[in-house]
Amino acid sequence: MTVPRTEQDAFDRRSLHERIAADLRDEIMTGDLAPGVRLPSTAQLKDRFDASNATVQKALQLLKDERLVVGRAGAAVTVREHRQMTMRPASYMAPATAGEPYRWLTETAKHGGKARSRLLSVAEEAPPADVAAALGLPGDGTALLRHQLLLLDDEPVELVHAYYPLDIARGTALMERRRIKGGTPTLLAGLGHPPRLSVDRVSARVPTQEQYEALRLPGDLPVLRTLRVVYGDDRRPIEATVMAKAGHLYELRYEFMPE
Numbered sequence: 001m002t003v004p005r006t007e008q009d010a011f012d013r014r015s016l017h018e019r020i021a022a023d024l025r026d027e028i029m030t031g032d033l034a035p036g037v038r039l040p041s042t043a044q045l046k047d048r049f050d051a052s053n054a055t056v057q058k059a060l061q062l063l064k065d066e067r068l069v070v071g072r073a074g075a076a077v078t079v080r081e082h083r084q085m086t087m088r089p090a091s092y093m094a095p096a097t098a099g100e101p102y103r104w105l106t107e108t109a110k111h112g113g114k115a116r117s118r119l120l121s122v123a124e125e126a127p128p129a130d131v132a133a134a135l136g137l138p139g140d141g142t143a144l145l146r147h148q149l150l151l152l153d154d155e156p157v158e159l160v161h162a163y164y165p166l167d168i169a170r171g172t173a174l175m176e177r178r179r180i181k182g183g184t185p186t187l188l189a190g191l192g193h194p195p196r197l198s199v200d201r202v203s204a205r206v207p208t209q210e211q212y213e214a215l216r217l218p219g220d221l222p223v224l225r226t227l228r229v230v231y232g233d234d235r236r237p238i239e240a241t242v243m244a245k246a247g248h249l250y251e252l253r254y255e256f257m258p259e
Contacts (some may be wrong), residue, residue: 012227013168020049020059025248026077028068030101039069039077051069065218066248067155086161120147122177127163133163134229134240143240145171146184149214157250159214184239185230194231195239200254201227211244222247 004024012019024143029035040048045056061070068237071077127135133161135143143163150158162184164174180187185195204222207215211223223244230239 004253016049016051017055017058017062020045020051020056021062021177023049024059024063025066027069028063029248029251033079035079037079039071039079041076047126062219066221067160067218068248115150115152117156117179118149118151119179120149120179122146122175126164127161130227131161131163131242133241134227135163135237137165142166144172144174156244158245159211160241160243162239164239165237168238188230188232189240193236193238195230196233197231197235199229200252203250207244215244217246224250224252226252249255 004255014022016103024033024039028179033039039060042053042056042136045051045059046053049056051059051132060069060071064071068080069077070080082130123145125145126141127137127143128147131143132139132141135141137143144166146164148160148162149156150160163167168191169175169189172191176183188195197219203225205225206220207217207223211217215223217223224247225242226243228239228241228243229237230241
């Protein structure tokens with residue numbers, strides 16, 4: 001039986017400075033407060049939210065910790081440049097052309113700055129249940145994991161756990177602890193497993209301890225978790241990747257054509 005919600009259930013139990021930060025964060029992410037624009041003054045924010053000076057300052061400090069705004073006490077606070085990034089997964093799914101780096105690096109660098117990847121580990125292990133199901137593994141099955149951190153201007157952008165069926169990975173450069181020139185889409189295509197279809201499942205999650213530390217998250221903000229399954233010929237899954245990025249700094253853009 002569904003229990004009706006009461007007014008008390010619906011009340012926002014967050015502290016006032018968290019609620020103020022949430023409203024300003026939304027205005028920053030939607031572009032109402034664009035990069036380079038000054039936030040309303042402390043006096044204006046006090047009037048708008050019926051808050052004390054100290055409460056407004058606590059809210060602004062949250063946004064500074066999240067790298068959304070810059071400024072110091074007593075001075076104007078400005079929306080930080082180049083922090084609201086729209087990522088287009090389709091733009092870096094295809095194999096790179098001969099001699100070119102992994103397309104994530106070249107496409108991300110178009111936003112400005114230097115993009116690079118840091119390979120953290122390569123190992124055979126049992127993947128999470130949703131990854132195992134996507135790859136068609138038995139309950140105790142293992143896959144090859146390539147674990148890396150993607151960075152832009154030395155700031156962490158995305159934590160990546162990419163899993164590959166062992167019968168595809170064994171005896172190839174996937175097993176080696178080194179970066180793969182052109183990225184794994186290029187390598188898989190060269191091995192006779194060109195990517196034909198990619199399916200993403202995106203959810204907002206409370207960050208795990210690993211995600212919190214690796215992405216240098218400032219607080220209890222969600223991460224965007226993407227489970228991407230790449231299929232080759234005959235709809236065979238050839239890669240399943242779990243990607244996590246800071247939900248307050250990035251959005252994902254997908255484009256579709258009507259059938």
